[in-house]
Amino acid sequence: MKRRDFLSITALGLGAAALPGIPILGNPVPLDTPWFSIDVAVKKRMADIALNEALSKGATYTDVRIGRYLNQYVITREEKVQNIVNTESFGIGIRVIANGSWGFAATDSTDNDSIAKAAQLAVVIAKENARLLSEPVQLAPQKGYGEVSWKAPIEKNTFEVPIKEKVDLLMAVNGAALKSGANYVNSIIFAVNEQKYFASSDGSYIDQDVHRIWPTFTITKVDAKTGKFETRNALSAPRGMGYEYLVPSESEKIKGVTSLYKNRYDMLEDATLGAAQVGEKLAAKSVEAGKYDLVLDPTNLWLTIHESVGHPTELDRVLGYEANYAGTSFLTLDKWESKKFNFGSKPVNIFADKTQPGSLGAVGYDDEGVKTGKWDLIKDGVLVNYQVIRDQAHILGLNASQGCCYADNWSDVQFQRMPNVSLQPGKSPLSVADMIKNVEKGIYIVGDSSYSIDQQRYNFQFSGQLYYEIKNGKIAGMLRDVAYQSNTQEFWNSCAAIADESDYRMGGSFFDGKGQPGQVSAVSHGASTTRFNGVNVINTARKI
Numbered sequence: 001m002k003r004r005d006f007l008s009i010t011a012l013g014l015g016a017a018a019l020p021g022i023p024i025l026g027n028p029v030p031l032d033t034p035w036f037s038i039d040v041a042v043k044k045r046m047a048d049i050a051l052n053e054a055l056s057k058g059a060t061y062t063d064v065r066i067g068r069y070l071n072q073y074v075i076t077r078e079e080k081v082q083n084i085v086n087t088e089s090f091g092i093g094i095r096v097i098a099n100g101s102w103g104f105a106a107t108d109s110t111d112n113d114s115i116a117k118a119a120q121l122a123v124v125i126a127k128e129n130a131r132l133l134s135e136p137v138q139l140a141p142q143k144g145y146g147e148v149s150w151k152a153p154i155e156k157n158t159f160e161v162p163i164k165e166k167v168d169l170l171m172a173v174n175g176a177a178l179k180s181g182a183n184y185v186n187s188i189i190f191a192v193n194e195q196k197y198f199a200s201s202d203g204s205y206i207d208q209d210v211h212r213i214w215p216t217f218t219i220t221k222v223d224a225k226t227g228k229f230e231t232r233n234a235l236s237a238p239r240g241m242g243y244e245y246l247v248p249s250e251s252e253k254i255k256g257v258t259s260l261y262k263n264r265y266d267m268l269e270d271a272t273l274g275a276a277q278v279g280e281k282l283a284a285k286s287v288e289a290g291k292y293d294l295v296l297d298p299t300n301l302w303l304t305i306h307e308s309v310g311h312p313t314e315l316d317r318v319l320g321y322e323a324n325y326a327g328t329s330f331l332t333l334d335k336w337e338s339k340k341f342n343f344g345s346k347p348v349n350i351f352a353d354k355t356q357p358g359s360l361g362a363v364g365y366d367d368e369g370v371k372t373g374k375w376d377l378i379k380d381g382v383l384v385n386y387q388v389i390r391d392q393a394h395i396l397g398l399n400a401s402q403g404c405c406y407a408d409n410w411s412d413v414q415f416q417r418m419p420n421v422s423l424q425p426g427k428s429p430l431s432v433a434d435m436i437k438n439v440e441k442g443i444y445i446v447g448d449s450s451y452s453i454d455q456q457r458y459n460f461q462f463s464g465q466l467y468y469e470i471k472n473g474k475i476a477g478m479l480r481d482v483a484y485q486s487n488t489q490e491f492w493n494s495c496a497a498i499a500d501e502s503d504y505r506m507g508g509s510f511f512d513g514k515g516q517p518g519q520v521s522a523v524s525h526g527a528s529t530t531r532f533n534g535v536n537v538i539n540t541a542r543k544i
Contacts, residue, residue, distance in 0.1 A: 027088055037195055038068060040207050044147075047199035049112055050094045053119035055201060059096035059126070061139060062119070063200040065367060066092045066110075067410035070159060070193040076170040077186040078178065084163060091410040094119050098126035100136025104413040140393035140401045142370060144203020150364025151209040153357065154242030158191040158213050161243045169246065173271045177219045180275035183229075187217035187271070190238070190510060192522070196367075204369040212360055212522055213245050214238035214510045215267050221278040230281040230480070232274040232465055235299050235447050236265045238510040238522065240362045263358060277466060277478075284478040287467065289539045293442035293496075294484055294532045295435055300464045301423070302507025302525035303448040308488040309350055310421040310525065312457035313377050315386040315395065322416075325513040327455030330488070331383060336396075341383045344492030349424035350378040352387060354403055359420045360508045360522035367414035370403035377421065381493070389416045408519040415515060422506070422526035426498035432529045435497055442470035443482060443537065448507070450483075461485045463540065481541040494535060499528035 047064040054062040068090045075083040091108035092115060103126025107118040170187040177185040194210040216234040223229065239245050245265055296304070312329035316322040319333075335341035344350075354361055354372030365371055368390050376384050388396060389405040407414035436444060447465025454460070467479040486494070508524035 037209070040147075040149075040197070043197040043207065044199065044205055046092060046110055046115055047197065047205065049115045050092065050119040051199060051201055053116040054094065054096045054123055057098075057120055057123040059098045059123050059201075061097040061201055063095050063198065063369065064092065065095075065407065065410055065414070066197040068195040069409060070195075072159060072189075072191040074163065074166045074170060074189045075186070076167070076174060076188070078174055078184065079171070081167055082186075084167075089409060089411075092118065093407065093410045093413070094122045095413060096122045096126050097137050097139070098123045099130035099133075101126045101130035101133050102137060103127070103129060106411040108411070137391050138394045140390045140399060142200075142202050142368070142390060142401065144200065145206065145365075145369070145371070146203065147205045148364075149207040152211045152240055152242075152362065154211050155244035156242045156247075157193075158211065158243040159193055169267065173217060173267050176268055177217070177271045177275040180272050181221060181279050182219045182275040183222045184220040185217060185271070185275075187267075188215070190214040190216075198365065198367065198369050200369050202369065204365075206365045206369055208363060208365065210240070210363060211242050212238060212240050212510070213242065215246055215265060217267070217271055217274070219271065219274045219278050221275070221282060223282050228282065230278050232278045232281065233447065233449070234267070234274070235270055235465070236267065237299070237302070237505070237507045237524070238360055239358050239506070239508075240360045240522075240524070241358050280478045281466070281480055284467075284480040286481045286541050287443070287479045287537060287539050289537060291534050292484075292537045293439045293470070294535045294537075295432070295439060295442055295444040295470065296530050296532065297444070297446040298503075298505040298527040298529060299447045299507055300445045300462070301527045301530055303451060304460075304462055304491075305350070305421060305423060305525045305527060306418075306509060306512075306523070307451065307453045308457060308460060308491065309377065310418045310523070312488070313352075313386050313421070314416060314418060315388045315392050316416050317457075318386060319395070322514070323455070324516045324518065327457060330456040330458045331386075336383050336386065339382070339384075342381060342493065343378050343383045343489060344381040345495045346381050347426065347498055348378055348381045348492050348495050349376070350421060351376050351424060352402070352404070352419040352421050354419045356420050356422075356506075356524065356526070359506055359524035359526075360510070361418075361420040361524055366401075366403040366405045367407050368401060368403075368405040370401045370405070372403040372419075375402055387416060387419060392416065406521050408521060412517070412519050415519075417514065417521045418512065418523050420506075420508075420524045420526070422524070423498065423528070423530065425501040425504045425528040428500065430497060430499050432499055432503060435499060435529060435531050436470055436475065437473035438497075439470045439531065440472055442531075443479060444468040444470055444475065445482070445484075457488060459487045460491075461538075481539045483538050483540050485536045485538055491532060491535065494532045495530060496533045497531040499530070501528065503528040
């Protein structure tokens with residue numbers, strides 16, 4: 001099955017009963033398989049067959065992606081293991097330009113003849129597509145890098161950790177939650193390894209090894225008297241790391257109401273804390289609707305950044321070329337061309353970055369062979385740039401791609417995908433406690449939950465996991481039934497203060513959907529705790 005099938009669990013608002021039915025990618029393989037890598041020389045030989053065949057049939061440009069995609073899912077509920085799945089997918093995708101148009105073909109048969117036939121088919125498709133062209137593809141210049149490699153700087157390969165060790169951890173997590181008062185708990189470890197080889201007629205041969213991990217859980221507690229229940233999801237962030245992410249370092253622990261770590265995550269501690277907090281949520285008072293100053297923890301703000309900044313700065317959405325899963329964008333080219341569009345207040349500086357260590361989107365080179373980097377999207381509150389790939393760069397007058405092209409599998413064509421998009425920390429020393437003490441009437445929001453946003457990425461509503469009332473500069477207790485409403489421009493213009501770099505943390509999406517046929521990608525969003533003044537808060541409790 002294709003990874004696009006995972007879109008159904010993007011929000012991870014899964015009921016525990018649904019967990020055994022999570023769809024999987026690729027072909028099942030035995031548990032505790034001794035995972036291996038394919039020799040680079042073999043991949044180069046296969047790539048050269050495709051490159052030479054395509055060019056001989058009339059392609060003016062060719063790139064080849066040889067991919068081996070490994071996935072592992074360990075899924076538990078209370079005292080039971082519900083599912084353990086390993087999958088593997090391997091094949092080759094060939095993209096060409098012929099007669100000024102794109103063509104693409106793929107095959108999972110990697111003998112010489114099958115590779116050559118796939119290259120021939122890609123050229124045939126390009127030439128047929130060219131009949132409908134209004135103008136030819138314009139690729140930004142790209143130098144070849146020769147033979148290079150990049151590996152995620154992991155300390156411990158998740159796929160080499162015994163299944164039993166992962167199961168033991170999840171059973172301990174479940175046990176801790178149940179011991180602390182939870183009625184139900186499910187816990188999961190998702191792991192991904194992308195072994196990707198890229199070659200192009202520009203002269204690049206790029207071998208990359210990408211790792212991602214997402215440990216998560218959902219804890220539920222039921223009020224026996226009323227039958228009402230509350231949940232709390234893990235406050236973990238998926239990361240571009242190995243299994244070392246689940247080995248906490250005391251020196252990196254962030255003190256406060258969350259149980260997060262900057263570069264490590266203590267799943268057991270978070271589950272214990274989460275079970276207690278679910279009980280507090282049941283007893284919390286329902287919020288009174290009105291205007292509040294919001295203090296948003298990075299575990300909440302990352303999702304608002306993703307939806308209100310990440311998606312609307314994708315150039316294909318801006319141009320109306322793409323509308324699937326997230327609509328188009330209100331950030332039209334005239335706003336960028338004016339060089340003065342007021343996206344947010346002056347402290348708002350938002351950047352794109354494909355190099356951030358430990359992030360989900362970190363790679364050395366994108367799926368067009370472009371070396372990745374960092375650039376500004378919003379500078380001092382003003383829209384200054386978008387996200388572009390090689391065949392879009394000329395539209396903005398750029399002479400190079402920004403390196404944010406990606407395909408979720410060898411069998412899918414690569415296209416523009418969101419890089420890591422993050423909010424710059426404040427420049428002056430400012431802690432979360434300092435920020436709270438300056439708020440008279442506010443709410444401190446931790447964790448992400450349900451949301452909605454319109455097809456232009458403008459009007460929106462977001463909720464969270466935990467809500468703490470702020471009165472006269474102090475935390476006054478927990479609230480529930482909270483959601484905040486605004487529009488993108490109004491919201492970011494209400495940004496009044498951003499904590500400094502010491503509070504900077506990354507959240508992210510493991511399964512971000514886009515395209516038709518749909519693909520998913522993984523992307524991180526960093527921020528420090530941020531205050532937004534005078535934001536409208538509604539009460540979400542169902543009235544009977």
